[in-house]
Amino acid sequence: MIKVENITQTFKVAEKEPGFMGSLKGLVKRKWMTKYALKNINLEIQSGEIVGLIGANGAGKTTLIKILTGIIYPTAGKASVIGYNPWERDNRLRRKVSLIMGQKAQLWWDLPAMDCFYLLKDIYQIPDNEFHADLKNLAEKLNISHQLKVQVRSLSLGERMKVELMAALLHRPEIIFLDEPTIGLDISSQKAIRKFLRDYHTEYKPIIILTSHYMEDIEELCDRVVIVKEGQIIYDGDLDKIVNKMGQEKTIYAHLKNKISIHDLNQFPATLGSISIVDEMSLKINTKSELIPGAVTELLAKFPVMDLNIEAQDISDTIEKLMKEGISKT
Amino acid sequence: MKPWIKSIFLMEVKNILTYRFEFWMNFLGGTAANFLIAYFLWNFIFEAQGLTTLNGYSIQGMTLYYLIAPLTLRVMDADSMGFISREVYDGSLNKYLIYPVEIFIYKWISYMVRGCFYLLQLFVLLGFFLLIVGAPKEFSITPTSIGIFLGFATLIMVVYFFMVASIEMISFWADNIWSLRVFVFLLVSFLGGSAIPLSFFPEWSMPILKILPFRSMVYLPTQFLLGKHFELIGEALLTLSLWGIGFCLALNFLWKKGMKQYTGVGM
Numbered sequence: 005m006i007k008v009e010n011i012t013q014t015f016k017v018a019e020k021e022p023g024f025m026g027s028l029k030g031l032v033k034r035k036w037m038t039k040y041a042l043k044n045i046n047l048e049i050q051s052g053e054i055v056g057l058i059g060a061n062g063a064g065k066t067t068l069i070k071i072l073t074g075i076i077y078p079t080a081g082k083a084s085v086i087g088y089n090p091w092e093r094d095n096r097l098r099r100k101v102s103l104i105m106g107q108k109a110q111l112w113w114d115l116p117a118m119d120c121f122y123l124l125k126d127i128y129q130i131p132d133n134e135f136h137a138d139l140k141n142l143a144e145k146l147n148i149s150h151q152l153k154v155q156v157r158s159l160s161l162g163e164r165m166k167v168e169l170m171a172a173l174l175h176r177p178e179i180i181f182l183d184e185p186t187i188g189l190d191i192s193s194q195k196a197i198r199k200f201l202r203d204y205h206t207e208y209k210p211i212i213i214l215t216s217h218y219m220e221d222i223e224e225l226c227d228r229v230v231i232v233k234e235g236q237i238i239y240d241g242d243l244d245k246i247v248n249k250m251g252q253e254k255t256i257y258a259h260l261k262n263k264i265s266i267h268d269l270n271q272f273p274a275t276l277g278s279i280s281i282v283d284e285m286s287l288k289i290n291t292k293s294e295l296i297p298g299a300v301t302e303l304l305a306k307f308p309v310m311d312l313n314i315e316a317q318d319i320s321d322t323i324e325k326l327m328k329e330g331i332s333k334t
Numbered sequence: 335m336k337p338w339i340k341s342i343f344l345m346e347v348k349n350i351l352t353y354r355f356e357f358w359m360n361f362l363g364g365t366a367a368n369f370l371i372a373y374f375l376w377n378f379i380f381e382a383q384g385l386t387t388l389n390g391y392s393i394q395g396m397t398l399y400y401l402i403a404p405l406t407l408r409v410m411d412a413d414s415m416g417f418i419s420r421e422v423y424d425g426s427l428n429k430y431l432i433y434p435v436e437i438f439i440y441k442w443i444s445y446m447v448r449g450c451f452y453l454l455q456l457f458v459l460l461g462f463f464l465l466i467v468g469a470p471k472e473f474s475i476t477p478t479s480i481g482i483f484l485g486f487a488t489l490i491m492v493v494y495f496f497m498v499a500s501i502e503m504i505s506f507w508a509d510n511i512w513s514l515r516v517f518v519f520l521l522v523s524f525l526g527g528s529a530i531p532l533s534f535f536p537e538w539s540m541p542i543l544k545i546l547p548f549r550s551m552v553y554l555p556t557q558f559l560l561g562k563h564f565e566l567i568g569e570a571l572l573t574l575s576l577w578g579i580g581f582c583l584a585l586n587f588l589w590k591k592g593m594k595q596y597t598g599v600g601m
Contacts, residue, residue: 015597075431075598095434103432110429114352115345123345126337127433155352 006049006072006179006211011081013042013067013235041067043235045081051178054205054212056226056243058323064235065215069181072213073103086178099128102172106184110168111156117167118152121174128175135174142170146200162193169197173204182214186221198224219323231323246323252293255315256300259286261308271306290325342440346447361455365405372400387472389533395470395560399531401463403556405456407528409487410494410551412449415515417441417498419505422592425599438585442495449491453484474561482567483559486574490551493574494522496581497547503585506592527553544569547577 019035020026042064049055057065070076074090083090088097111120125135143149146166151159186194202225205212216222222229231239263284272279276299277291291299303309376396421427430437501518505511523529526548543549550570557563
């Protein structure tokens with residue numbers, strides 16, 4: 005179980021005036037500003053949960069993960085990760101935690117993955133039989149057995165992420181922090197990683213805390229989401245409830261006979277929903293269920309519509325709206 | 335011994351051997367350039383002055399000194415420039431904070447493996463020198479002198495590690511410490527006697543050199559290997575031990591303070 009109480013994190017950031025004179029001044033005197041990365045965060049995560057931590061860049065998601073993995077000290081507040089204070093870096097805790105960073109390789113760049121795994125076997129003191137069984141099992145499930153003797157630096161991004169996953173799971177962690185594990189991967193690699201994580205969670209039931217900008221990751225893996233905006237939690241609850249909380253929103257997609265420009269969109273009344281261009285021959289309108297008849301009437305009257313399609317609003321649109329407009333905490 | 339210590343040792347050896355070109359260039363290239371510059375310079379000085387010895391060194395002895403002293407410095411430095419600061423700046427330090435390992439044991443083993451690689455280089459080149467040029471009359475390299483040198487090599491790899499690791503800790507506060515590290519390296523090279531033997535330094539500087547750790551890091555171990563100044567073994571041990579304790583305490587203090595500044599950037 006993870007418990008976070010009133011965690012606040014500030015950073016001192018240097019300010020430099022632009023231009024040559026600014027650089028000269030910076031050599032003698034430097035101005036500092038205090039930046040809040042997290043403000044009074046409270047959070048509880050129970051055993052076996054998969055929690056999606058989402059928010060814009062710089063919202064504070066990764067800072068929270070760094071605190072919970074003991075990489076950095078918070079400015080204020082308390083945290084307990086399966087009974088340990090993470091920033092005391094007790095080895096008993098470190099043996100039960102894993103962190104995977106999509107944007108940062110943790111394996112030894114110059115060595116084949118297999119050498120890295122053997123080192124991790126010794127670091128985590130994994131028994132021989134358990135190590136070999138898990139190695140085989142993970143390599144087969146991730147379909148990467150043929151690449152384990154290749155230098156990590158020579159692997160493709162997707163392959164590297166797979167061996168990073170293997171490395172992070174060999175010691176059977178109770179808590180897995182995944183920081184954008186699918187970033188930069190092609191669609192099929194993303195799907196493979198998601199399927200693997202879902203199956204792994206079903207089998208071993210670790211706590212998984214996931215950050216991602218890809219809503220497919222969140223939708224497919226997480227039952228619970230925590231939305232962070234400017235260092236504060238603005239929503240913590242079921243993914244399904246977000247949609248209910250924001251109202252039954254729908255998206256109307258219209259395919260047009262002629263090309264339209266962005267100026268043509270002004271003809272659509274804002275009271276009936278928000279309209280935007282998908283491409284030069286199609287547009288979409290995000291609106292509430294009860295406004296659909298009016299919105300469709302206006303759409304047909306004002307635009308050369310060839311085809312119409314009404315869908316439940318994409319979760320990413322809902323969350324984007326949430327992050328812009330905010331919501332009271334659950 | 336914890337099993338991961340042996341694994342890190344072997345992994346670092348593999349790291350060094352992974353790149354063949356880099357391995358051979360490192361093994362021979364840099365050393366050959368330094369050695370030839372010193373040889374031609376001192377040869378010119380001896381010939382121009384019509385000298386057979388200078389401050390107790392023959393030209394062969396001086397050449398041998400310039401083989402051993404810079405390599406002793408290299409054993410001690412072991413490519414440690416930026417070995418922690420680089421990881422503070424790019425966030426790779428995170429790895430050591432997440433894995434259940436002691437970061438300074440991990441770092442010391444990696445550093446020590448590189449030091450041992452240069453130690454091997456030193457003895458291979460020394461062997462070639464003795465085979466081709468022969469042993470200078472003023473020196474006496476014996477199993478005892480080699481044993482004493484190896485003991486000191488181990489000790490200086492501990493003391494110097496604490497020293498440079500403490501300096502690397504400044505990266506928690508400063509934007510870039512590369513110039514500082516280069517400055518410290520040049521200072522150790524000069525005050526340690528790698529650039530010029532300390533017996534050429536003015537008399538007034540001797541008390542200062544005795545207090546500082548650098549003489550006991552480069553000049554005295556080189557002299558011990560050459561079979562000279564065994565009477566200074568105790569003094570060198572005491573100096574290194576006291577500085578080693580001081581650097582160790584400084585490292586411990588700076589690490590604890592520095593970690594509170596660490597932001598894990600690059601992640």
